[in-house]
Amino acid sequence: MTSTNTTVPDFSEADLEKQQKGNDIFYASKKRLMWLRFKQHKVALFSAIMIILFYFVAIFAHFFSVQDINKFSAKYTYVSPTEIHFVDNEGDFTWPYIKNITRRLNMETLEFEYTTGEETYPIKLFHRGYSYMFLGLFESNLHLIGVDDGGVLFLMGSDKLGRDIFSKVVHGARISLSIGLIGVFLSLIFGTILGGISGFYGGRTDTLIQRVIEILMSFPSIPLWMALAASLPPQWSPLVVYFMITLILSLIGWTGIARVVRGIVMRLKEEKYTEAALLSGASNFYIIRKHLLPGATSFIIAQATLSIPAMIIAETSLSFLGIGLRPPVVSWGVLLQEAQSVTVIANNPWVLYPALFVIAVVLFFNFLGDGLRDAADPYMNRA
Amino acid sequence: MLQYILRRCLISIPTLIIISIVSFILIQLPPGDFVDAYISERLIVDGSINDVDALRASIQAELGISDSMIVNYFNWISGFPKGDFGYSFQHQKPVSDLIWGKLGLTFLITFVTLVFTLITAFITGIISAMKPYTLFDYIVSFFGFLGLAVPNFLLALLLMYLSLDWFGTPFSGLFSPEYLNAPWSMDKLWDALSHIWIPVIVVGTAGTASQIRIMRATMMDELHKPYVDTARSKGLPTYKVILKYPVRHAVTPLASTIGWQLPELVSGSAIVAIVLSLPTTGPYLLQALQGQDMYLAGTFLMMLAVLTIIGTLLSDIILALLDPRIRLS
Numbered sequence: 001m002t003s004t005n006t007t008v009p010d011f012s013e014a015d016l017e018k019q020q021k022g023n024d025i026f027y028a029s030k031k032r033l034m035w036l037r038f039k040q041h042k043v044a045l046f047s048a049i050m051i052i053l054f055y056f057v058a059i060f061a062h063f064f065s066v067q068d069i070n071k072f073s074a075k076y077t078y079v080s081p082t083e084i085h086f087v088d089n090e091g092d093f094t095w096p097y098i099k100n101i102t103r104r105l106n107m108e109t110l111e112f113e114y115t116t117g118e119e120t121y122p123i124k125l126f127h128r129g130y131s132y133m134f135l136g137l138f139e140s141n142l143h144l145i146g147v148d149d150g151g152v153l154f155l156m157g158s159d160k161l162g163r164d165i166f167s168k169v170v171h172g173a174r175i176s177l178s179i180g181l182i183g184v185f186l187s188l189i190f191g192t193i194l195g196g197i198s199g200f201y202g203g204r205t206d207t208l209i210q211r212v213i214e215i216l217m218s219f220p221s222i223p224l225w226m227a228l229a230a231s232l233p234p235q236w237s238p239l240v241v242y243f244m245i246t247l248i249l250s251l252i253g254w255t256g257i258a259r260v261v262r263g264i265v266m267r268l269k270e271e272k273y274t275e276a277a278l279l280s281g282a283s284n285f286y287i288i289r290k291h292l293l294p295g296a297t298s299f300i301i302a303q304a305t306l307s308i309p310a311m312i313i314a315e316t317s318l319s320f321l322g323i324g325l326r327p328p329v330v331s332w333g334v335l336l337q338e339a340q341s342v343t344v345i346a347n348n349p350w351v352l353y354p355a356l357f358v359i360a361v362v363l364f365f366n367f368l369g370d371g372l373r374d375a376a377d378p379y380m381n382r383a
Numbered sequence: 384m385l386q387y388i389l390r391r392c393l394i395s396i397p398t399l400i401i402i403s404i405v406s407f408i409l410i411q412l413p414p415g416d417f418v419d420a421y422i423s424e425r426l427i428v429d430g431s432i433n434d435v436d437a438l439r440a441s442i443q444a445e446l447g448i449s450d451s452m453i454v455n456y457f458n459w460i461s462g463f464p465k466g467d468f469g470y471s472f473q474h475q476k477p478v479s480d481l482i483w484g485k486l487g488l489t490f491l492i493t494f495v496t497l498v499f500t501l502i503t504a505f506i507t508g509i510i511s512a513m514k515p516y517t518l519f520d521y522i523v524s525f526f527g528f529l530g531l532a533v534p535n536f537l538l539a540l541l542l543m544y545l546s547l548d549w550f551g552t553p554f555s556g557l558f559s560p561e562y563l564n565a566p567w568s569m570d571k572l573w574d575a576l577s578h579i580w581i582p583v584i585v586v587g588t589a590g591t592a593s594q595i596r597i598m599r600a601t602m603m604d605e606l607h608k609p610y611v612d613t614a615r616s617k618g619l620p621t622y623k624v625i626l627k628y629p630v631r632h633a634v635t636p637l638a639s640t641i642g643w644q645l646p647e648l649v650s651g652s653a654i655v656a657i658v659l660s661l662p663t664t665g666p667y668l669l670q671a672l673q674g675q676d677m678y679l680a681g682t683f684l685m686m687l688a689v690l691t692i693i694g695t696l697l698s699d700i701i702l703a704l705l706d707p708r709i710r711l712s
Binding site for chain 2: 211214215217218219220221222223224226227228230231309313316317320321323336339342345346349352355358359360362363366367
């Protein structure tokens with residue numbers, strides 16, 4: 001061995017720091033690059049914030065709901081959304097308030113009509129309303145907003161039993177949003193394992209798994225879901241039905257993830273570092289854990305995010321048809337069961353409010369997934 | 384080419400067999416069966432029956448089914464080549480008398496929707512790609528995202544509500560009252576086609592949205608390639624430059640979407656049909672599933688899968704015709 005004399009350029013510490021600052025991007029870790037790429041996608045960033053907000057509201061559903069969702073009230077069936085006033089009788093701006101409503105039977109049409117009275121009820125922040133168990137830990141009666149007894153606040157109107165639709169939407173978010181997450185989590189497990197095996201071993205195993213995926217994909221999903229969901233015995237408890245529906249949704253959802261994982265694993269397997277690890281006698285498990293999974297994670301997360309909306313839509317559709325979740329479970333699909341007849345919608349269009357939330361969440365997840373997919377490979381130049 | 388088609392057809396045979404098995408297992412999943420329901424009904428009516436097993440055996444003999452799932456399966460599947468799909472317990476009729484009309488309408492809606500989505504995506508995609516980041520492009524993307532996000536059944540509900548609001552009658556069904564029970568004729572077909580646009584729009588929106596994105600993306604890629612510049616510099620008129628070269632490239636990815644679009648269209652039309660009460664497969668399948676009418680439900684499920692398999696087969700053949708690289712590989 002001959003030692004070569006290299007002259008080290010004489011850099012001061014400050015010079016080096018300056019150099020690094022200018023070329024920051026070249027020193028950035030992969031995680032940082034992904035974050036930088038993701039940040040550029042403003043809509044995805046906004047969607048991420050909105051989704052976090054939705055989940056936050058869902059977790060603290062009782063705090064955000066205005067009325068007890070189990071409180072029936074024959075006095076207030078199909079009340080239209082309460083009008084919130086910002087201007088008082090003198091014409092000055094004031095703290096928002098509502099007016100009380102009274103029901104009256106119209107003797108000509110034989111329908112109930114609601115008229116607003118003169119009593120005013122200010123909307124109170126951090127109102128003490130009905131009591132509930134806070135996350136199952138302790139009893140509380142604190143709510144974000146509310147009005148004093150005597151006034152009733154229906155932000156999105158009430159349903160046929162006089163229950164507050166807004167509060168039900170808030171509670172329904174728990175089921176509708178968690179079913180997507182749990183379903184995708186199960187799909188991830190199936191998809192990653194089967195896709196990984198398919199891509200890693202190749203050959204016969206690969207062909208077999210690919211055939212299974214092809215067959216599953218050629219089934220029209222809704223009829224298949226209908227058949228599976230209809231096979232759940234009606235006497236099962238709502239919780240079991242909930243988990244079974246999640247399982248059913250993920251049974252079909254895994255195929256997309258499996259395909260992505262297979263593609264990435266096949267590509268990473270050809271990389272030099274994987275080959276080197278194999279030659280040094282690393283076990284298959286070690287290679288999968290150390291070399292294949294880390295490279296695939298970001299793609300898997302992006303694909304998983306993109307498959308959440310389909311699950312939310314599927315749950316909503318099945319529950320709407322009456323073969324998914326059933327009352328007393330509150331989900332957005334169950335809420336939309338009320339909107340099954342067009343005459344109900346025509347008379348009380350506010351029963352469609354839950355639909356707005358379904359659409360919004362699906363949109364946000366789609367945008368977020370797009371952003372994540374762009375960020376998944378930060379070394380790729382965007383077209 | 385013939386060899387390619389033949390090979391593709393042969394591959395789909397095992398798929399069909401597996402699908403028939405899966406369909407049959409699926410509809411057997413619910414605990415109890417039609418016979419159980421029937422027996423409990425009889426027991427309520429006639430309290431004097433005490434030999435339930437004998438009753439069970441006699442009903443099973445009458446309906447031609449046995450306790451064993453495998454025997455039932457082979458009875459069912461062996462009738463297929465003869466066009467015999469078993470007996471519907473609910474309707475008290477052979478399944479083959481019931482399904483063809485419904486399947487035909489499902490096929491009609493799916494086919495019209497597919498053509499509609501392809502043509503819309505083709506035209507809109509080209510215009511969007513040629514004038515990117517303009518108002519038109521943004522409007523298209525906006526509706527595209529919205530189309531992907533709105534569940535089919537909601538769109539159907541919304542259109543029903545709007546038609547009630549605007550025309551005073553909610554849209555539902557596929558025929559005008561005078562044709563409802565009339566035999567098939569040209570007039571009836573015309574009547575169906577004049578009603579079909581609502582389900583077509585409802586079912587097609589999501590698919591169109593994703594196809595426009597694909598068409599636009601490939602067109603955008605192709606438009607910047609040197610051969611386009613060459614064609615332009617030769618003095619070809621714009622429409623010729625576009626239609627002759629980049630569009631030919633962009634059509635292949637569009638055609639390849641047909642394969643996975645079809646299952647989605649079929650499944651979308653099932654749920655839309657239930658909401659709009661169209662006389663297609665959807666509502667009847669739901670009814671059969673809930674009533675545990677196993678042969679009817681199984682045949683519907685199987686036929687829907689067959690429909691999509693045939694569709695995928697056709698799309699593969701179209702793809703091979705369009706792109707020699709596929710048929711020669």
